[in-house]
Amino acid sequence: MTTAEEYGTALEPVEVVDAELVDDDAPGAGGVAVHDPVAAVLAALDTKAAEDLHESRPHKTRTGYARDWELWQEFHDWLAEQTGTRLPDSAITVGTYVAFVKWLDEVKVAAPNSIERRVTGVASEARRHGYDVPKTARAAATQALKPLKNDKERQKRGRGKAAAITPADLRKMNTSPRERAPRPDARRRRVIVVPELARLRDRSLHTMRFAVAGRNEEMSELDDTGIRLVAEGLEVHVPSVKGRPPRDVVVSYGENVDTCAVRCWIAWQEAKLAAGAAPDGPAYLPVDQWGNLGAKRLSPDGCGQAVSRSAKYAGMTGRRITGHSGRRGLVTTGRRKGKRSEKLRAQGGWSKNSPVFWEYVDEGEKWEDNATEGIGL
Template structure:
């Protein structure tokens, strides 16, 4: 009868000699470098943004405990805490949280941190009931609320001091001024934003097979909501001459070299609105919607607005914004003898 217990080796396997260990270590390093090289650039940027959120979570945690933890402390407690923080503080969608878990884990392991499988399993166990909640699933979906100039002034007043605050102000005002998608704001280049006498001439690069466009952003009458002044202030403070227009700023005020990812741009806008106490949750798309509705209410022509936003002439989304802006113009219930 065949035994279900495997035969045991008669002796323990021999230990690897130093030369073999050196070759194996070199192969491990080469494998990591190859995998990093073939990883898509957007994925790398996404992981970098996940790690910045991990850093922000640790700063938030340190404020409440009075004791900072090392970023390399990726344990069951910290990763589950990260999930809860993303859900309750950042109001993130469950699928977004799932991606953050992966980004933090991959980045930590790339730094040589041992992240046991049990740790990530615990984080996803904490995430599981969130994925069953319809209200949480709906986060980030549906029509984005349109930002208003009043809300932008609220955000301006509440922006933090320092380089990060200058960056944040310039980012959301530029997004509003060009009626830009978050991916377009992320793709903006410093040398593509040129100062002219009337304001800024901005080249909006092609993203996701959409055609590029060249738009103009005029000086604003209110300094607190003027995209031109905000951009020039950020550019000078950051010493930008070329490369990405908007970049990460560390908690210590150090400027990064890579551009912010689209999700990073979105989160700056949402976080800034939340900090300012804006009653609705603004998203990256709120700046785009806000420009179209605000411009229309100011009496701007449809073709001018479409040239700024890049919408097609028959875009139902664009005409939905126009209808919203025109809702109270010559309303059907107005002046009918009631």
């Protein structure tokens, strides 16, 4: 390695300036732009923080936002065809954001709720790329969305809201035959028999979801250690998902063995351990068509598909039964039975001002002291 001594001592000491050369044709040509180390470190930390926050999001959210950004780029390509000028992806203004809403509505024929979510996704991805998202642009997009969300024809574009399920629905789902007829379009016309282990898991999954008003992500993240059997029933720790606070709720023994979340949990737990599941692992595991138990926790999508599938084979057609149906059902059923709103809200982890929760409350109370009752009609 060459040292300073090997060059001799004739060299004069040189002061090193931390700077970058400026192009000759740039403003201030001939000078230097002094490097700011503090600004550089802060910029690097901001970039790293944005990436860390992005990676901490659930996989489904990341892929959804990535698709939103692809649509934003597709919109700019379309806009370039109309105007002859391709704007940069960073061009997020009142004009481009409102035009994006109109493009999604008129060209893509998207549902208003989907448009709203895509506007959010684009804003998130733009910030991750280091682009500015003005509040005025977001406000303008929201304003442009209002008439679309109030349009009944546009509302039909979406799949619609999830229907609430009731304890009677749970009984149908949990007592439907294990033998399932083949689909009319199936190549192999054979009857499918649901493995007993899958049946026991689904019974517990559906009743537990209803009892704790669980989301798909929450049901997937439940652990054996977070469900404790006590004399009165179950004490359940619902973990934090997507930044929502965790909650601890209690579940009493039910009146019917087919809809009692406590008894269904005990039956599934015994069967799961007998099948070789590790103790103190995930609460719900996959089961294949041959009755083999998986080792990894059941995914959020798997939790949602289980309830939709069970509703279908129970003959509950004509209603959109999804993973959200249990949350809605607990509130509507609870209010009809006189349960206090604050108890129901705490059970499902809704915020005090959640418009969705109070919509469910109103649905549960719509026949209570209704305007036409007992007025002499």
